[in-house]
Amino acid sequence: MNLARTTSTTKGKECEAVPTDGKPGAVGVDPEQLWLRPTEPRRGRRPSFSREAITAAAVTLADAEGLEVVTMRRVAAEVGAGVMSLYSYAPDKETLLELMVDHVSGELTVTDPPSGDWRADLKTVAHLQRAHMLRHPWLPAALSTRRVPGPNTLAFLEHVLAVLRPTGLDGAAKLEVFAQLTAFVAGHVGHEIAQAAVSRSPDRAAAEGRYLAAVAADGSHPELAEALSAPGRPLTPEATFTRFLNRLIDGLDTD
Missing domain, CATH: 1.10.10.60 (Homeodomain-like)
Structure with a gap:
C-alpha cells in the first residue's frame, strides 16, 4: 500500500472502470x-x-x-x-x-497491545489481513493501485508500526515493511482465490497434473523433476500461506 499519491480532484461524469494510477491522465483523489x-x-x-x-x-x-x-x-x-x-x-x-x-x-480491529515479539505479532497481522481479504475477494485487486489511507486504515497502520518498534527500524523502513507485508498477503490471496476456482474444475486440475508430469519426465527439466519428486507438504490453503509467510518474516533484515 502506497502512502502518497496525487491530490488532484475529479468531478463530472461517472467512471465505469477502476482508474489505474501511474498512467498519463490517471484520476486522483484529494x-x-x-x-x-x-x-x-x-x-x-x-x-x-x-x-x-x-x-x-x-x-x-x-x-x-x-x-x-x-x-x-x-x-x-x-x-x-x-x-x-x-x-x-x-x-x-x-x-x-x-x-x-x-x-x-474497520474490520481490522486489534485490541491487544503488541507482545514485544515483533515477528510473531507481524505474523498475526498477516493472518488477520488474509482472513479480511478472503471475506472481501475484491480487495487484493483494489489494493493493487495506490490508495490514500483513511481513518480505519491509519488505525491499523498505527498498530503495525507499534508492532515494529522493537526492530529499531527507522520510520521509512517500518512503512516499507507494512507495504511489503500487505502486498505479499494481497498477492497470495489473489492466487489462492484463483487456485480455488481451478480446484472446482477437476478436469482442468487433472490436466495440469498430467502436463507437469510429462514435462518433468522429458529429461529437459532436471531441476523441476527433482523438485516435483520431493516429499509433499500439507497443501491446505492455511498451511501453504503460513509456510510462505514464515519465510518472508523470518528472513526480514532489520540491520
Missing part, C-alpha cells in the same frame, strides 16, 4: 477533501441515505458480484437514489473505491 473535510449538510429535506450507506452498499455489491459491477449507477440503484445525487458523496468511482477500502478496514 485526501484532504476526502478525509478531513466532512460533506457539508445540504439545505432543504434531509437525504434518506448517507456516505456510509452508499459505501456499505458498494461493498455488499462487490462482495457478492465482484468489483467490476460496482458503478455509480448500480450503487445508486441499490440505495434507491438518483445517480447525480451520489456525486456530492463520491464524485467518481475512484473516490468510492477509497471509501470502500477504508470502510472494510
Whole structure:
C-alpha cells in the first residue's frame, strides 16, 4: 500500500472502470477533501441515505458480484437514489473505491497491545489481513493501485508500526515493511482465490497434473523433476500461506 499519491480532484461524469494510477491522465483523489473535510449538510429535506450507506452498499455489491459491477449507477440503484445525487458523496468511482477500502478496514480491529515479539505479532497481522481479504475477494485487486489511507486504515497502520518498534527500524523502513507485508498477503490471496476456482474444475486440475508430469519426465527439466519428486507438504490453503509467510518474516533484515 502506497502512502502518497496525487491530490488532484475529479468531478463530472461517472467512471465505469477502476482508474489505474501511474498512467498519463490517471484520476486522483484529494485526501484532504476526502478525509478531513466532512460533506457539508445540504439545505432543504434531509437525504434518506448517507456516505456510509452508499459505501456499505458498494461493498455488499462487490462482495457478492465482484468489483467490476460496482458503478455509480448500480450503487445508486441499490440505495434507491438518483445517480447525480451520489456525486456530492463520491464524485467518481475512484473516490468510492477509497471509501470502500477504508470502510472494510474497520474490520481490522486489534485490541491487544503488541507482545514485544515483533515477528510473531507481524505474523498475526498477516493472518488477520488474509482472513479480511478472503471475506472481501475484491480487495487484493483494489489494493493493487495506490490508495490514500483513511481513518480505519491509519488505525491499523498505527498498530503495525507499534508492532515494529522493537526492530529499531527507522520510520521509512517500518512503512516499507507494512507495504511489503500487505502486498505479499494481497498477492497470495489473489492466487489462492484463483487456485480455488481451478480446484472446482477437476478436469482442468487433472490436466495440469498430467502436463507437469510429462514435462518433468522429458529429461529437459532436471531441476523441476527433482523438485516435483520431493516429499509433499500439507497443501491446505492455511498451511501453504503460513509456510510462505514464515519465510518472508523470518528472513526480514532489520540491520
